[in-house]
Structures are given as C-alpha cells and as structure tokens.
Amino acid sequence: MSYALFRPLLFNMDPERAHDMTLALLDKAHKAxxxxxxxxxxxxxxxxxxxxxxxxVGLAAGLDKNGDYIDALAELGFGFIEIGTVTPKPQAGNDKPRLFRIKQAEAIINRMGFNNKGVDHLIQNVKRCKYKGNIGINIGKNAVTPVENAADDYVYCLERVYPHASYITVNISSPNTANLRDLQSGEALTALLDTIKERHSQLATEYGFYVPLVLKVAPDLDESQIDYISQQLIDFEIDGLITTNTTLSRVGVEDLPDGEQMGGLSGRPVSHLSTLVLQQFAERLDHKVALVGVGGIDSGAKAVKKIEVGADLVQLYSGLIYQGPGLVQSCIQAIGGYYDTLSE
Known part of the structure; x- marks a missing residue:
C-alpha cells in the first residue's frame, strides 16, 4: 500500500532521477x-x-550497478543479490536521457551503456557490506575496448572479483554496448569461453575454492544459436545460464509513447519471449546447467511459470518498478506453493 501511494510521485519524475532517489531513500530506511x-x-x-x-528469488543485475546498496536491497527479502554490470575502468555510459518508462505496457526501455564506477569501487562495497547471503557479480567490457579484445576486460574483472563473489556472471547480451552481442555466436563465443574458463580454473586452484561461472544471454536468439550456446555451456562446464537480458523487439510497445526509443526493452512485454527462450535452453541442457529465469516477472504466477519450464532460480528488476518491493514476497510465496503441489 505504501508503495502504491509513493509510485505516482516517482513516475512524475525523470526515470533515472527517480531510480537514484528510490535507492537513496531505501538506504536511509535500511539505516533507520x-x-x-x-x-x-x-x-x-x-x-x-x-x-x-x-x-x-533474486535481484537481477543492473539495479545496483556499483554494489552501493547491497544491505538495503537484501532487506527486501531477496534470496540473493546480483550487482553490476561492472567494467574494468569507470565509465559514464551513454548520453542522457537513456531510461524510459512505457507505463501503458508496464515496460522500460534503457540504453544505459554499462555506466558504473569501475570494478575496484564495486569490490570495496562488497567488502564493506554486512549481507551474508549469495552475491553474484556481473562483469562486462568497457565501451572503448574493441570487441575482439573483450576477453581481456572479462579476465581483468574475473581476477578481481573472484575472491569476493558467490558466483560470477559474464554479460555478453546487453544491446547497449556496440557489438557486444556478437560474442554470443560462433567462434567468438568459443574463443571467449575458452579464455575465461582457462583463467577461471587457474583462479580456483590459486584460491583453493570454486566460484561458479554463469553466462547471461539475450532473448533475441534463434534456435540454431540456442543449440550452439547450449553445447558450449556443456563443453566448457559453465555452471549457470541467465535467461534473459532485454530485447530489441518492440512487440507490445510499438504504438506507445517512447516505444520507438533505442535500447533494450524489459518488463511485461518481454515475459513470453524470455520464458520461451528459457524453456528452449532447459530442453537442450537437461539439468546439466543451472538456469536463472528473468524477464517480465511482475507477479507470483509469472515467477512460477519460469520455475515450471525449467528455472532453478528467478530474478526481478522491472517488475519491482511497477509492483513495488512486495513483489519479492509474492514470488517467494507463489513458488513455495508450487513446490508444495509437487510434493503432494
């Protein structure tokens, strides 16, 4: 009820300013x-x-890019928190405005461009936080790094976050960094995973403990791409797959104000597509790789649908903007009810 009263004020503000203010207020409430x-x-x-x-039920990457609000966000009841995407060097991201609400469709379009304060800043926040649950760290490449040298940036971040992460997500699916999605296909994906996995194995030996490695992909994949990625995940023994990031599709918002904005679409319109891609990966991977379902979850029923088609875990982001923090509890309760039906 309190969020329902507060939301009109936020929605009358610039979306990025409202985002920053909400996190600041959340932090104050946590400290109180x-x-x-x-x-x-x-x-x-x-x-x-x-x-x-x-x-x-976890928090998806992107909401807390720098890990500035881990403890406050954890108090909303999440089972895990994913922070980032973080890059080796700080970067401002794309020009503003770069975040757009499409209220009629309960959707968001963003072209943030991996704006963040750099991996070292994020690590200091993780070291300071008091949260004892699982923290995933989502890593990417700097915009100025040519895509053919992307592996250098991923390895740089991997080396620095390894001792501080519960799991590490390799983000190759943002549509807002030029040519990044090229890394999802063919020899580019194979070469990237080969380099990352080799260094990952070395780090596990050096530190004496294993940190799971996860890949995050786009919903805009055809079946041949899904086939190829699935086989690569198995061949390189990748631990998890997050499906999905935002979509370039405009189905469901094409005739709405700001529906033509450049960037990735998230929220309610991506729900069916992301769930379909999740299901296709689940059929191919047959429980060999953990699956995290994200995209368009704005109710407990949507969370359960992800679990039904093969997700082990789910993540929220855009649904929180429209439904408020109570969505976390609704999803946990709905999934718990679904588990109960399986055991009857």
Missing part, C-alpha cells in the same frame, strides 16, 4: 532499521550451482 520489520526474509531454501540460496 525500518525495512526488515516490513519485509524480512522468507525461508525457502534452494540448492543450485553448489550454493545454498535462502530462497529462489
């Missing part, structure tokens, strides 16, 4: 010890990628 009382943790343990999650 007001959040845990309202939301709190719901226990629904799930084991995946060799990790135990307190519940299967």
């Amino acid at each position: 010890r007001a959040l845990g009382f309202v939301y709190g943790q719901q226990a629904l343990p799930v084991d995946s990628m060799g990790l135990r999650f307190s519940n299967p």
Whole structure:
C-alpha cells in the first residue's frame, strides 16, 4: 500500500532521477532499521550451482550497478543479490536521457551503456557490506575496448572479483554496448569461453575454492544459436545460464509513447519471449546447467511459470518498478506453493 501511494510521485519524475532517489531513500530506511520489520526474509531454501540460496528469488543485475546498496536491497527479502554490470575502468555510459518508462505496457526501455564506477569501487562495497547471503557479480567490457579484445576486460574483472563473489556472471547480451552481442555466436563465443574458463580454473586452484561461472544471454536468439550456446555451456562446464537480458523487439510497445526509443526493452512485454527462450535452453541442457529465469516477472504466477519450464532460480528488476518491493514476497510465496503441489 505504501508503495502504491509513493509510485505516482516517482513516475512524475525523470526515470533515472527517480531510480537514484528510490535507492537513496531505501538506504536511509535500511539505516533507520525500518525495512526488515516490513519485509524480512522468507525461508525457502534452494540448492543450485553448489550454493545454498535462502530462497529462489533474486535481484537481477543492473539495479545496483556499483554494489552501493547491497544491505538495503537484501532487506527486501531477496534470496540473493546480483550487482553490476561492472567494467574494468569507470565509465559514464551513454548520453542522457537513456531510461524510459512505457507505463501503458508496464515496460522500460534503457540504453544505459554499462555506466558504473569501475570494478575496484564495486569490490570495496562488497567488502564493506554486512549481507551474508549469495552475491553474484556481473562483469562486462568497457565501451572503448574493441570487441575482439573483450576477453581481456572479462579476465581483468574475473581476477578481481573472484575472491569476493558467490558466483560470477559474464554479460555478453546487453544491446547497449556496440557489438557486444556478437560474442554470443560462433567462434567468438568459443574463443571467449575458452579464455575465461582457462583463467577461471587457474583462479580456483590459486584460491583453493570454486566460484561458479554463469553466462547471461539475450532473448533475441534463434534456435540454431540456442543449440550452439547450449553445447558450449556443456563443453566448457559453465555452471549457470541467465535467461534473459532485454530485447530489441518492440512487440507490445510499438504504438506507445517512447516505444520507438533505442535500447533494450524489459518488463511485461518481454515475459513470453524470455520464458520461451528459457524453456528452449532447459530442453537442450537437461539439468546439466543451472538456469536463472528473468524477464517480465511482475507477479507470483509469472515467477512460477519460469520455475515450471525449467528455472532453478528467478530474478526481478522491472517488475519491482511497477509492483513495488512486495513483489519479492509474492514470488517467494507463489513458488513455495508450487513446490508444495509437487510434493503432494
């Protein structure tokens, strides 16, 4: 109810300013010890990628790019938090305006461009936070790095975040960094995974513990691409797959104000497409790789649908903007009810 009253004020503001203000207010509420009382943790343990999650509902990367608000966000009841995307060097991202609400469709278009304060800043925030749950760190490449040298940036970030992450996500699916999605296909993907996995294995030996490695892909994949990526995941023993990032499709928003903006579309219109891609990967991977379903989850029923088609875990982002923090609890409860039906 409180968010329903507050939302019209936020929605009358510039979207990026509203985003920043919301996180700042959330942090103040956390420091005033007001959040845990309202939301709190719901226990629904799930084991995946060799990790135990307190519940299967996580925060998707992008909302807290720099890890500035980990403790505050955790108090909303998430079973895990993914921060980033982070790059080796700080970068401003694309020119503003770069974030657009499409209210009629409960959608968002963004072309942020991996704006972040750099990997070293993020690591300091992770080291300072008090949250004891799983923290995923999502890594990318700097915009000025040629795509043929992308592996250098991913390895740089991998080396620095390895001792601080519960799992590490390699983001090759943002549509807002030039040519990044080229890394999802053919020899480019094979070469990238080969380089990253080799260094990942070395780091596991050096540190004496294993940090799961995850890939994040786009929903704009055809079946041949899904076939190829699936085989690469198995061949390189990648631990998890996040499906999906934002879409370049404009189905569902093409005739709405700001529906023509450049960038990635998220929210309700991407729900069916992202779930279909998740299902296609699940059929091919046959439980050999953990699956994280994200995209268009704005209700408990949508979260359950991801679990039904093969997701082990789910993540929220755009649905939080429209439904508010109570969506976390709704999804946990709905998934718990679904688990109960399986055990009857």
